[in-house]
Amino acid sequence: MSECVVSLPMYDWPELQTYNNKFFKVLSQSFSHQGYKAPNALDRTRDRMDVWLDKNLLLSQTCGLPFKTLLKNKVSLVGTPAYGLNCGAGSYYSVIIVHQDSQLKKLEDLKNKTFAYNEKGSQSGYAALLYTLSVIKDAPQFFTSSFQSGSHRQSIQAVAEGKADFAAIDALSWELALRHEPTAQKLRIIAVSEPTPTLPFITALRSPRELDKLHMAVVDAMVALDEETREALLFIGFAPMQVSDYQVIEDRLYAIQETYGLDY
Template sequence: MSQLWKIGLPMYLLSEQNQDYYDLFLQYFMKEIKRLDFKDNIEIISKFPEDLYIWWQDQDVLFTQCCGYPLIKSLKDQVQLIAKPDYAVVGCENGYYRSVLITHRDNIFDSLNSFIDQRIVINQIDSNSGMNVLRAEIAALVDDKPYFQTVKISGSHLNSIQAITEHRADLAAIDCVSFAYIEKFRPELLKEIRILSYSVQSPALPIIASKELKDQYKNLVFHALKNMLKLHPQLYQALLIKDFLRTDLKEYQKILDLEKQAQLIQFDFNQDLSLI
């Protein structure tokens, strides 16, 4: 009996155009992997549970994308790592990405070191781009001194940008791919935003699959993603994707290394972690 597998990409649905392009991407992927002799049935998923861990751990997932921090912290024994994307975006190279550290354009501070006693907003407590790299950047500056006035959780990169725009927060870190998509498809959201700097690099948001997926199918997923670059170059350009590259969990260890930088001085965002 043929199994029904699921595919879906929940991480960069930042505009209707983004969603339309990713829907088309999934349709093309399904056709290409079938052409490569994938025998089972496939369902495209466009609506995801509020708790994405439920989706990421679904044993019927053929491929999806997750944040690298949950991957290396809690999902690594429950999923398979297939690839990492390489984006044509400022701050990305060779399958790595950075966070864009942003503030309001009216803010007088011009370096991260200036933001002592200011208000920080993070998208999620388990986000690499919005929390972990920002924590590491600040930890490198503060030693054991107090740094921030408050830290609030926004729930998403879009909400963090809105909080900065409305002067409800002073500093945030935005995944540079998200920032590039917003700049391309929703530039009006960035009118009040100024880029302060770029963070250290991390491996790009990984492409993962269920632990139940056989190696032969795992390889078909990778080859379908690679083949689509030649078959649909304009779609890849629209999504700012240059390529998909092989990777392994050792690469994502760098995310834990960033966490350890903060742990060494017992620095954490553990104060006033309420919604903004």
């Protein structure tokens, strides 16, 4: 029998790995109480998509955009973390950031400027940005200069270093950057996107009964976490979201595809 797989790739910054390891240790105990045997360690080596599509996936976290595109009907939703973001439980948003010394003050000022994005498969760093900019008349002709940075943290660094004029950063990554990334102090927020459900916890395709057990395992693990770890990871709860709650991401994807002529 193949060993189950667990990963927490979305916010596994070097400064957070100790805390994610602590969360994994508590998760493993909760999984055991529900009849599941967790692996010995988090998977930090394999490609994220390979892990997400692994038939032995016990738990991972993905982005809402691939959840509604590449992973649609191929994984099951366990639930959605609620973070301390002054947003609805289980929701988040993106902040659009510029250099603090720039003259850019509003969305319209971003016309013909260069933006950095973590990757085109990102809801918060790419799709949410294009959707937010689409309110500007003739948006496609103004927002053609961009490049892929590789991560939210690298997008922050790119704007701070003047390599990009602006970027969209998910609110949790922004909070982590304010804590751990010195270049974030050189930046400021000029706009925020409309909220969407935050990054879901997923597992391989499973029955409703199994999903209930895994959901409870995560809830129990979050409750059992020490306060320092919970605060470091910004956990405030675990929302019982439904797949239908993520339809807004797919709807907005269709809207930006139509506006910008994109193909996902």
